[in-house]
Amino acid sequence: MIHMQLAEIMSAPVVCVHANADVSEALRVMAEKNISSIVVVDNQRPIGILTERSLVKMACDDMAVADGVVGELMTTPVITATLEMDYHDGFQMLVTNRIRHLPIVNEDGTLVGVVTETDFLDGLGMEYYMEFKSVKDSSTCDVFTLDPSDMLIEAAQLMNHWKISCIVVQQDGVPIGIISERDMVQLIRDGVNFQTCPLERVMSQPVQTAIADMPLCDAAEIMKKSAIRRLVVVDEDGRLDGLLTKSDVLKGLQTRYTELLKEVIDKQTSQLVASQKIISEQAVLDHLLRTATNIAVVTMNLEYCITYFNPMAEKVFGHIVSVVLGKTAPDVLAMEGISPANFIKLMRITQKKGEYNFMLERHLKDGTYLYLESRISGIWDRSGDLVGYVLLSQDITERRHMQARIEYQATHDALTGLPNRTLLLDRLELSMERAKRHKMVGALLFIDLDHFKNINDSLGHPIGDGVLHEIARRLEGNLRSEDTVARLGGDEFVALLAEEENDWQTVAARAQAIAEKLNAAVLSPLFIKGHELHVSASVGVALFPHGNDSAADVLKHADTAMYRGKESGRNAIRFFSPRMQKAVQKRLEMQNAIRRALRESELTLHFAPQVNASGDLLGVEALLRWHTHERGMVPPAEFIPIAEECGLILQIGEWVLHNVCIHLKRWVQAGLLASPQRVAINISPKQLRQPNFFAKFRAILEEHGIDPSLLELEITENLLLTDIEDTANKMNQLKELGVLIAVDDFGTGYSSLSYIKRLPLDILKIDRSFVRDVNDDPNDAGIVDTIIAMARHMELDIIAEGVETREQLNFLIARDCNRFQGYYFSRPLPEDELLPLLKAGNVNPG
Template identity: 45%
Template sequence: VDGVLGGYVTSGIRQGEAAAGLLAHFLNTGEFQTPLTRSPNEYLLDARAMARHQLVVPSSIRRLATLLHEPPSFYQRYRVPILSALIVVSALFTLSLVAFLVVLSRKNRQIEQRSNAFAEQAEAASRVRDSLNEAQRLGRQGSWEWDRAQGVFTCSEGLLFLCNTTRALAGERVDGFLQHLPGSDRVAFMAAIEKVCKHSEPIELVHRLSREDGSTLTVREAIRLHTGRNGSIPELIGIVHDITERHVAETRLRESEEKYRRLFELSEDPMWLIVGSHFLMANQAAANILGYGSVEALTRLHPSALSPETQPDGQASRDMAERMMSIAYREGYHRFEWTHRKQDGSLFPVEVSLTKIPYEGGDALFCIWRDTTEINAAYRSLEDKTAYLDGILSSSEKVAIIATDADGRIRYYSPSAEKLFNLPTDRALGTTLMDLHRHREVSEQRYMQGLEQARESGEFRFTMQLDTNGQQRQVDGRISPIHKHNDEFAGYMLMCEDVTEQRRATELIEYQATYDTLTELPNRRLFMQQLHQALARARRHQHLSAVLFIDLDNFKTINDSLGHPIGDTLLRDVAKRIRETLREEDTVARLGGDEFVILAAELASSRDEAVSDAQALAEKVRQTLALPYPVDAHELHVTPSIGIAVFPSADESADDILRQADTAMYQAKESGRNAVRFFLPSMQRAAENRMGTISHLRHALSRNELQLYYQPQFNAARELCGAEALLRWQHPERGTVMPDQFIHLAEESGMILAIGDWVMREALSQFKRWREYAPDTLHGRVAVNVSALQFRQADFVTRVKQALVDSAADPAWLTLEMTESILLQDVDGTIEKIQTLKGLGVRFSIDDFGTGYSSLAYLKRLPVDEIKIDRSFVRDILTDANDAALVDTILTMAGHIGLEAVAEGVESEEAFAFLSERGCPVFQGYHFGRPCSADSFREQFLPPLHKAAGAKAY
């Protein structure tokens, strides 16, 4: 065993056990456990001996011992070849790795290059796509692709732009696009798709495209097939182009062409189109005027066939026509005079206009011509009229006429202007209108304003004073602009008229109509006008006024015993004393004879104070008038009886107030004269009567209680020439009510509008029936009164027209009567209404002429046809010199200004003779016939037999 084991023996027992175990191991060739766990010695083992005994060194001993004679390992045995092989393999691996890395690097570079190329291509494609989208937007185009097999529909941003949406069209489904096509266009689109798919041919169509904002485009779409993404299944592609503007332009062009074609064909002026020297087309007017049956018959001719061999100046028509057309081709337009020949050979003059126009890449001549036969005759007539007017202007003595050029220099100066301005023609020509007025204190600014107003509004009116040969003359002037036929401003026309005598006549008429010539006090007419105004103010401002009616006691005795001159002097003194007694705001007037009235306005707001003030004024007047009057060698004594009416107390009129004061005056006389009395009526009873009247009046029209009476009008030959319609109210309890008792209530309540419409309609209908009944007997017109409220209505003209339509009457049968006070309110508006109705044939009359303003200045402006002399003037023309003179003046004035006069209130043959001698043309009054019903009027005046008898009786 020695040599096999060595080391320290830890235990005899264990040593024995190990030896026994070793033997067993040897016998069994199994591994044993050595007890040698550690030793300070190096253990040596002989590998050859152990191999000889087929022993294996356990691993636990192998770690602690050195094995001698150990056989070399496979590695030790083959180390050099192995190492050499490893070195070779390593070298080959390194070379392979290097080669692999080189190849890999190249591949990476290729991949990177390809990636960059792909990126550049993608970027380029993106740029191309953006450019395409931008180009489509700018070109208002869009496109789409539709894979019908996959159901995928894609569109470009341009198409989204056209649809005015930023979202994909319904999730890449064709339905999204179809939603933008109106119904009929959607059907046409799908039909086009089916046609393309069936025939594999591209197709174009025009349809509408609805946008998100609600607007609609017109687009042209091209659709075709192309190879799909899979290379075999065809797909659809569409290109959409917005042609809205072009479509609109083409539509307008077609409409314009159609319009001008129709204008060409339907024009009453003859026209044709010439290309080269042949007719291309002509209109029917040309064929008709030239006597050809149709346009085709005309256009088959050569233009030379429509002209004589030579023109009036001797030139050959054919050569001259060539020259005229050559000029038109060269200059673009040419106008000249020509002589045409009709089919029947007759010649007539024309004015020809040739205009060069483009036609199918070349030029053509558009020709329009007009027959100047009538124009030439008109020119000759105009020349004759011009010469005639020159003669009139030269001989006119009343109107001075001056004409200037556009620079304001005088170019025409009539002989009457020399007399009016006291300036000879040779000094006036070349000067300005301002030079004529410079020495008359007319400012440069006012002069320029007048000229400017004339150009803007059509005229400038003015009034000026002229000193002609030491006499002051009143002149009315009017400056109007002068325009040429093309509306180009050419200068001014100044017309001046010496109206001195007219103004004096106007002032005289106004004075005689409103003032008492003896006392120079206002007369009844002016006083009543002032009383009307005072009554309106009193009601508006709720204050009280009074009228004092004065009658001189025993004046008739003085006048009869001492004579009219003494009586007139006494009346003038009485008037003077009354004026000196009154306040500045009070008015005194003479009613006639020895009757005076005082209007004491705005006395107080309470009745007691007003009565007290009126009483004090009346006593002051009574005492003043009772003082002696030294007249010539006489000392005269008169006393006044004074009646007072305080107003307003209810709804009394001015006439009522005057009657109340008159009644109170008689009470003063009955009480012993030289006294003052107040009128104290029952206010409640008057108010109840008024309200009852208004209530009944509201139903009068619907109950057929209103009736028209007619008073005939005759001319100087005693022939029936018209009638005036007069309103009556057939009251169920009061009987016939006259208009002065209810018309003012109708105006206050507004019922006058409906009543006025009925009166106008009924009068016209009745007049129409009369004319149909007696067409040879009844001539002239029916006169209808119009109230202020009616005329002031904005629709007054419409109401009159409606009455004419409803009655089917001729407007020439109607005369509308209005008072001066109505016509002079808003003169411009009045003139406009009158002129509108006069354009239909309606006449206008001023009723009660002379009782109002009677202003000739306004009368000249108002386009009325006649004046009616008030019955108050006519009634006393045989006994009152003032009334006779006034009527004579009115008739003379009416004749001078071209107005027809109608005299009202003619009640005697003497009055008729007086008026006839002074040229009055129309008469109305009891002498010829009283107002009567329509049936009575027909029986008395319309049948021929009655007409003759009536004329003889009258």
């Protein structure tokens, strides 16, 4: 048996290209080097492979294949192996995955070589072929043939459909030519028209043949000396009888290797069974078991005492034979995580079934694991009596790691380590299923770098790779852990935003904000190997789920939206749905308009009087108003939510507080307002959640010289549901200053009585929606009764908002509500119209 590593047979250096290279250049190199594939690399790491077969496939669909780029045609993901991998493990990978080229990588994933079918055959040596039989035992009879007058396109289509490497051209049953994948590639490079070219003009001839009864080793020698991959098999009359390829030889090799392995195992088993004193005759046993150089062998007597421990067992279990001999197997295996109780269970299964297969995982001191494929079976003498047990363990750690690497390579981008298209679509499908099940909405962002090709063309692919790697890092760093960033290839990235909202507009606004954040991250200067670079990105956004769209459909929609952005001038964000794009564009315009309003002093304050039943002025509520040159007055309900979403509410809140203080100071100095009269200000939840809110609030009051007892802060009821401890702490700090706290729009939120009891509140404001129909709707009347009763019980003041009629006022007065606000007394007024009321100290209702 041959024991060697892939490093001993690999070919190096490797011919490779970048994904952005022209196919025409790849075709030229393949022809010059007479090779059947080129490894595609990103930052010296294999990300795909361009083979003759993939080129033939594309030629069937697009005769202009030579005008494309390699990344469009390469096969991905690429299966790789390591230098240290065992020859037979690599051989198994080649056969199992039905591939002809196996790139070899270092520990860091960089490409160092490639192993082909030819390398495997050459590495075996001719003496290994002598074990084979004749050509007819390994050749295939399923040969695809065409006539010399058939067109080249027919051959290409047959080869592509059936995944075969050649077509035999025959006439009257006699092979007269052959057309292979390599021939096809050369013809593509030469620009031959596949639709109109007959095979007789381009087929290779004469045909290299082998007689069916020829020894297989002779046929293999012909292929090796002639540097060809196949022989046409003919009978004694020269008529077509089959085809023999290097792949066929390897398949025969795999079969023969398995047969030889079985023969060795059967031979050893026969010798073991034939030994009547296998437990005691250590010399014979040691000779036989030491030949199993890659199998750990442990034998036990009927009392489970260890009687044999071969060198491989010492290696994989980490115990010296002199220490373990005579000890019981349960004691030794307990150190490997198998408890004595579990050992007894598995031995009972062994006694019942004759053997027991299991996986043993050894946790090593360095934190890694050793995986042992294990089997315990009984040992019987000639009389059929059970005389002991044997544990066979094989280290399959490298195989497990190889499988893990293959799985990782199949789902991740080699250059950036990000998920690739396969993993992205898998996660997108799961996200879409969850979204449908929970009636939620998610978003997919397709991100394409603008003019990235210019960097590759002017500075080279290594610089381009550095840009892609840094962009990937930035995109990841600006998203949450539950979101996914993937690289599809080239300069295309995708961000999958996990579904978490059930409102399309909210998700669209969030997607817009994140797209802007990612664009800003991309725009920051890049410093790659001494070069300062500036790139931008176009982003397409698609929301999901929508109808019966698949994951591929959603990706296509986002891609389409991205290209719309590029068409509009690049560095743009576009939504797939025109309606959604219009809504998002409207929000974006509103954000920009709010920024302009802050910058150009378009915001003003109006003041709503708060009075008692007699109309005496108790204070005012400051209300924000926005007047634009284009639209006139913009309703607060239209711009406040957008300001909340984009964070501009913090600037607005600070502006309001400064300007309230300016007005308040002027009124106090003029003797128009004094305690217990107050000015109420609405505080945004985002403001209150700021860590420095209290310090900034106090600093502004001190800056303007304002007595805190003249202020009342109004918070929304839903704020009470988030971080109750932090909210209570800040309210207590405000109370210590002398500021009063009111809950605005009470009754419309979801706060519980237990939360309200824990907070230092002073006032409850009954929402106008309950006051409006209080005389006509028993439900609203009952709610108002309940709020007033609760407030009285908790010793809180009550203000009724939205009082517009005398009937509403009478209803409230009858329930002992004594503070009111609404159009029945006065609409919100600008300062110049409020001043007369401040001077009078009274408001005439109606």
